Amino acid sequence: xxxxxxxxxxxxxxxxxxxxxxxxxxxxxxxxxxxxxxxxxxxxxxxxxxxxxxxxxxxxxxxxxxxxxxxxxxxxxxxxxxxxxxxxxxxxxxxxxxxxxxxxxxxxxxxxxxxxxxxxxxxxxxxxxxxxxxxxxxxxxxxxxxxxxxxxxxxxxxxxxxxxxxxxxxxxxxxxxxxxxxxxxxxxxxxxxxxxxxxxxxxxxxxxxxxxxxxxxxxxxxxxxxxxxxxxxxxxxxxxxxxxxxxxxxxxxxxxxxxxxxxxxxxxxxxxxxxxxxxxxxxxxxxxxxxxxxxxxxxxxxxxxxxxxxxxxxxxxxxxxxxxxxxxxxxxxxxxxxxxxxxxxxxxxxx
Numbered sequence: 646x647x648x649x650x651x652x653x654x655x656x657x658x659x660x661x662x663x664x665x666x667x668x669x670x671x672x673x674x675x676x677x678x679x680x681x682x683x684x685x686x687x688x689x690x691x692x693x694x695x696x697x698x699x700x701x702x703x704x705x706x707x708x709x710x711x712x713x714x715x716x717x718x719x720x721x722x723x724x725x726x727x728x729x730x731x732x733x734x735x736x737x738x739x740x741x742x743x744x745x746x747x748x749x750x751x752x753x754x755x756x757x758x759x760x761x762x763x764x765x766x767x768x769x770x771x772x773x774x775x776x777x778x779x780x781x782x783x784x785x786x787x788x789x790x791x792x793x794x795x796x797x798x799x800x801x802x803x804x805x806x807x808x809x810x811x812x813x814x815x816x817x818x819x820x821x822x823x824x825x826x827x828x829x830x831x832x833x834x835x836x837x838x839x840x841x842x843x844x845x846x847x848x849x850x851x852x853x854x855x856x857x858x859x860x861x862x863x864x865x866x867x868x869x870x871x872x873x874x875x876x877x878x879x880x881x882x883x884x885x886x887x888x889x890x891x892x893x894x895x896x897x898x899x900x901x902x903x904x905x906x907x908x909x910x911x912x913x914x915x916x917x918x919x920x921x922x923x924x925x926x927x928x929x930x931x932x933x934x935x936x937x938x939x940x941x942x943x944x945x946x947x948x949x950x951x952x953x954x955x956x957x958x959x960x961x962x963x964x965x966x967x968x969x970x971x972x973x974x975x976x977x978x979x980x981x982x983x984x985x986x987x988x989x990x991x992x993x994x995x996x
Contacts, residue, residue, distance in 0.1 A: 715891035
């Protein structure tokens with residue numbers, strides 16, 4: 646005689662997991678998702694999403710088209726950009742741009758509200774810049790070499806190591822942190838002025854600047870990508886007096902108007918705002934886990950052979966996961982196998 650439907654193990658587990666998912670959905674999706682908006686004749690809208698310190702942010706920035714046009718290739722052509730060497734990259738650090746100043750202020754305001762100190766604020770802004778996708782200039786533009794102004798990088802939502810570093814250096818300088826450009830072989834990063842911090846640093850004009858990797862996500866101040874260990878680097882001071890200043894009103898009158906979505910950890914909102922809901926969710930999760938563990942334990946007792954096979958399969962999967970974990974190529978942004986010495990895409994040495 647067949648058992649009732651609800652007494653069957655697989656159906657019971659399905660119901661338990663479905664219930665746990667439903668009641669925990671306020672944790673998984675506490676807010677809506679900001680979506681990209683279309684470009685109209687007066688403004689560009691670009692979405693940015695990044696994480697730091699257990700928090701997530703989604704910002705939608707409105708950037709005036711007139712401001713973007715004041716920096717683009719029709720105004721500052723590639724023939725001009727390519728003649729500017731790294732020693733003169735202060736040309737691109739637009740610290741006098743009111744839009745960039747207000748964006749830096751909003752980043753600072755957010756960091757202050759969370760109680761971040763100076764190091765956390767640097768890492769917070771660094772994570773924002775790292776969230777912008779990486780592409781080489783010839784992949785994202787018709788040009789072989791196209792260092793972007795900060796506003797261009799924000800609108801295009803893409804850039805190579807030069808564009809990322811120019812944007813980050815500009816924000817750091819506006820926020821009052823000293824910055825220099827750091828040039829490992831075939832790469833560009835930023836050094837931020839600091840005292841007694843942890844990690845890799847360079848000296849310039851008798852001051853200490855800590856390395857900041859602006860392209861690879863997850864790097865914090867002082868962390869050096871493995872491929873640059875032991876490499877000789879060049880350091881270039883930044884002269885903001887050399888910066889390009891567009892001759893238009895939009896450059897001095899516009900401000901970012903971001904739609905800001907902040908997703909905070911459960912400990913910061915649900916526990917204090919909805920204690921009863923939090924208790925119910927926690928109870929449901931604990932019960933689900935207990936029933937699942939108990940059911941799995943009974944299954945293992947009935948079939949020792951299956952337990953052995955399951956353990957062997959698990960070990961194999963872990964080994965496979967370690968094998969597939971790739972090395973990040975700082976030159977082209979692609980992922981490679983963990984044992985790769987040269988990048989499979991661009992062919993440059995990564996280890």
